[in-house]
Amino acid sequence: MTRLKGELIRLPLYLAGLTMLVPFYWMASAAFKPVPELTRNPPSFVPGDPTLDAFHEPAWDPGVRADQVVAGLFQRYPDVPGGFLRFMGNSLFVAAAITVLSLLVAALAAYALTKMDLPGRRVIFVVVVASMMIPWQVTLVPNYLIVRNLEWLNSYPGYIVPALAKAFVVFFLVQYMRSIPDDLVHAARVDGAGEFRIWWRVVMPLMRPALAAMAIFVVLAEWNNFLWPLIIVQDDTMANVPVALSRLNASNAFNPNNMAVIMAASLLTSLPTVIFFLAFQKHFTRGIALSGIKG
Amino acid sequence: MMHRRTLAAALATMLLAAGCTTTGTGTTPRQDAEGPAELLFWNTGSDEQAAAMQVAADRYKELHQDVTIKVQAIAWDDGHAKVLTAATSRSGPDIVSGGLSWGIEFGELGGMIDLNGYDVSQAKQQTRPELWNSITSPGGAVYGIPMDMTLYVFYYRPDLLQKAGVGAPPATWAELFTAVDKLKASGVPTPLVEEWGTFEWLPWFNYLKQAGGSLYSDDCTQVTINSEQAVLATTTWADQYRKYGVPKATVDVGAGLAKGEYAMAIGASYLAGGFDSGQPELKGKWQTAPLPTGPAGAGSFVGGKIVGAMSYTEHPQAAADFVKWLYTDEAVEILQREVFTRGGELYISPRPELLAKANASDNLRQTLQTTLNSVTGPPNCKGWETSGAEVSKRLQAVVNDNADPRTALAEAAAVMQGNLG
Numbered sequence: 257m258t259r260l261k262g263e264l265i266r267l268p269l270y271l272a273g274l275t276m277l278v279p280f281y282w283m284a285s286a287a288f289k290p291v292p293e294l295t296r297n298p299p300s301f302v303p304g305d306p307t308l309d310a311f312h313e314p315a316w317d318p319g320v321r322a323d324q325v326v327a328g329l330f331q332r333y334p335d336v337p338g339g340f341l342r343f344m345g346n347s348l349f350v351a352a353a354i355t356v357l358s359l360l361v362a363a364l365a366a367y368a369l370t371k372m373d374l375p376g377r378r379v380i381f382v383v384v385v386a387s388m389m390i391p392w393q394v395t396l397v398p399n400y401l402i403v404r405n406l407e408w409l410n411s412y413p414g415y416i417v418p419a420l421a422k423a424f425v426v427f428f429l430v431q432y433m434r435s436i437p438d439d440l441v442h443a444a445r446v447d448g449a450g451e452f453r454i455w456w457r458v459v460m461p462l463m464r465p466a467l468a469a470m471a472i473f474v475v476l477a478e479w480n481n482f483l484w485p486l487i488i489v490q491d492d493t494m495a496n497v498p499v500a501l502s503r504l505n506a507s508n509a510f511n512p513n514n515m516a517v518i519m520a521a522s523l524l525t526s527l528p529t530v531i532f533f534l535a536f537q538k539h540f541t542r543g544i545a546l547s548g549i550k551g
Numbered sequence: 552m553m554h555r556r557t558l559a560a561a562l563a564t565m566l567l568a569a570g571c572t573t574t575g576t577g578t579t580p581r582q583d584a585e586g587p588a589e590l591l592f593w594n595t596g597s598d599e600q601a602a603a604m605q606v607a608a609d610r611y612k613e614l615h616q617d618v619t620i621k622v623q624a625i626a627w628d629d630g631h632a633k634v635l636t637a638a639t640s641r642s643g644p645d646i647v648s649g650g651l652s653w654g655i656e657f658g659e660l661g662g663m664i665d666l667n668g669y670d671v672s673q674a675k676q677q678t679r680p681e682l683w684n685s686i687t688s689p690g691g692a693v694y695g696i697p698m699d700m701t702l703y704v705f706y707y708r709p710d711l712l713q714k715a716g717v718g719a720p721p722a723t724w725a726e727l728f729t730a731v732d733k734l735k736a737s738g739v740p741t742p743l744v745e746e747w748g749t750f751e752w753l754p755w756f757n758y759l760k761q762a763g764g765s766l767y768s769d770d771c772t773q774v775t776i777n778s779e780q781a782v783l784a785t786t787t788w789a790d791q792y793r794k795y796g797v798p799k800a801t802v803d804v805g806a807g808l809a810k811g812e813y814a815m816a817i818g819a820s821y822l823a824g825g826f827d828s829g830q831p832e833l834k835g836k837w838q839t840a841p842l843p844t845g846p847a848g849a850g851s852f853v854g855g856k857i858v859g860a861m862s863y864t865e866h867p868q869a870a871a872d873f874v875k876w877l878y879t880d881e882a883v884e885i886l887q888r889e890v891f892t893r894g895g896e897l898y899i900s901p902r903p904e905l906l907a908k909a910n911a912s913d914n915l916r917q918t919l920q921t922t923l924n925s926v927t928g929p930p931n932c933k934g935w936e937t938s939g940a941e942v943s944k945r946l947q948a949v950v951n952d953n954a955d956p957r958t959a960l961a962e963a964a965a966v967m968q969g970n971l972g
Contacts, residue, residue: 280604292831295806295829295830295831297806297809318602318892318893319892320892321891321892321893321895323827323828323831323895324828327598332598333598335621337625348919352726400636401640404640404642409640409642442644444662486629486632486633486634487633487636490591490637490642490644491591491623491942492623492641499629502626502628502629503598503624503626503629504598505626506601506626506627506628506629507596507624507626507627509596511824511825511828511829511894511895512805512806512825512830513828513829
């Protein structure tokens with residue numbers, strides 16, 4: 257009886273959870289529907305005749321007009337080596353590079369601000385924290401002009417370098433690093449270790465939970481990054497997944513026949529984040545708890 | 552979270568400001584760099600349209616061995632922001648296509664070449680004057696020439712009209728609203744819908760022209776939006792929503808017509824391409840007609856795309872030559888065929904006489920031909936780009952807040968006058 261009562265109390269939460277799952281299910285099921293089923297009225301909730309045509313349509317011929325036959329996702333972007341997979345590769349590489357490098361940079365900064373006798377470190381920390389209050393859109397144009405002058409438009413450095421300085425990550429790691437006893441660092445210094453060695457061998461292993469939490473946030477943010485890539489990418493081969501998806505959606509949405517392709521692309525785009533979340537769910541929730549971030 | 556379009560708009564504004572410090576005088580013809588030209592063409596629109604344009608570009612290469620053009624699609628949603636970044640940073644494509652007003656906007660920023668230096672007189676001769684006027688800057692510069700057109704079309708279901716006792720598609724405002732009442736009485740839930748700039752200034756502009764009004768004087772020195780004709784147009788436009796139940800939100804016209812939920816639609820010509828393939832049950836059940844006329848006769852907005860060369864291109868002559876070549880019979884024929892084959896869409900060339908060869912039914916071709924006789928493009932007057940959204944807001948207030956049309960138009964005129972300078 258008590259259990260049933262508990263379930264009933266949780267019922268609204270289940271329903272709320274369901275509302276979040278339904279769009280995902282709709283996307284996934286639409287990706288496997290044949291074109292005629294996409295416009296069926298009333299719509300089908302389960303694909304009656306599942307197909308992979310949205311990914312590769314054998315009947316598609318660019319030179320022949322046929323109703324309800326559209327190019328599959330992997331038949332598009334003929335000028336881009338690898339097609340849609342190239343966009344996924346770009347996203348994966350950029351997200352991974354930014355995550356690794358920005359965490360290293362932020363951890364070095366945090367170490368300098370907490371464990372070294374750096375003159376003015378409090379002021380520096382306040383400046384870092386204060387920079388979080390500047391909306392990122394404000395820095396967009398200066399960053400763009402700098403990247404342009406460096407001739408990094410349409411390149412991986414243009415993607416990666418401006419994203420390496422992350423004030424929130426520094427702030428978070430500083431807070432966490434403060435919980436690591438200074439005695440450990442002093443002991444290492446007495447033993448003759450240099451600062452870089454102490455940072456890498458003593459402090460970084462103790463920072464793993466915080467680094468894992470931040471890594472998840474950075475990876476997800478970079479995987480979904482849209483506006484910066486949109487303005488620096490000038491050639492399809494350098495596009496990331498959100499930019500490619502946006503273009504696919506915006507340029508084909510008027511034709512319902514393309515919906516399965518758009519959904520297939522959305523599915524492929526969201527799968528890595530879902531897998532990543534499921535694999536690192538524990539760290540993700542721990543990261544939220546550590547940082548006090550609220551949804 | 553800010554919407555992507557909002558972000559793109561904010562970015563566009565910021566870059567515009569930044570552009571003021573980074574632009575120079577890049578609009579005079581430059582000497583072409585030596586050697587073969589490799590040009591990048593950003594074609595605003597769908598992937599299929601870009602693929603069709605690539606076929607044309609490949610044909611151009613056969614005729615001009617030393618010029619290679621790579622066509623890349625950019626979406627309408629993000630296209631403006633992308634071209635703006637290219638124009639202000641002097642980096643990006645050699646050729647772009649985009650909205651009719653983009654040429655003047657980016658050209659005045661120094662981002663595009665004035666094609667007058669490359670003799671576009673033949674293209675001017677072949678294009679409807681109303682359209683050419685829209686893309687010519689007040690100073691006479693032509694930064695991009697029309698590439699294709701989008702017209703307003705009146706779509707309807709003859710069977711539903713007949714069932715409601717409406718013998719023919721409405722030819723006048725009065726007939727239109729009578730038809731709405733009859734269709735409503737016959738059980739059609741939403742007799743009339745509107746698409747392409749729904750509940751914004753675009754469809755209102757049709758009523759303005761049909762009432763005999765205008766936004767500015769011909770020489771762009773006066774704002775004329777607060778005329779009596781505009782009041783009549785605004786009242787009629789507002790009554791669509793207030794009295795006749797036209798939805799204020801964008802709707803899926805094809806699906807609604809197919810289900811019989813809608814019987815008539817005022818929408819863009821590009822919709823026609825998606826009806827039969829997107830809604831197979833609609834095949835053979837829809838027809839088109841020119842928009843109903845008002846007290847001043849017929850009138851309709853014409854939109855579309857311009858194509859032009861960027862000012863920083865190293866091959867301005869080659870870029871301009873290709874832009875002009877798009878007006879040839881051969882290029883138009885390729886685009887008409889390929890745009891239809893790849894996307895099922897209708898390519899309407901700025902050369903009206905070539906409409907006869909477009910992949911469309913006789914009924915649609917006739918509608919477009921008739922409509923072309925009474926089209927007006929967006930104004931080329933200074934400040935209209937920034938005024939459009941403000942005008943839409945004042946018009947919407949008439950419907951949403953029961954604002955007096957005269958007051959709303961006076962406010963719109965003040966905004967336009969301020970932007971006109």
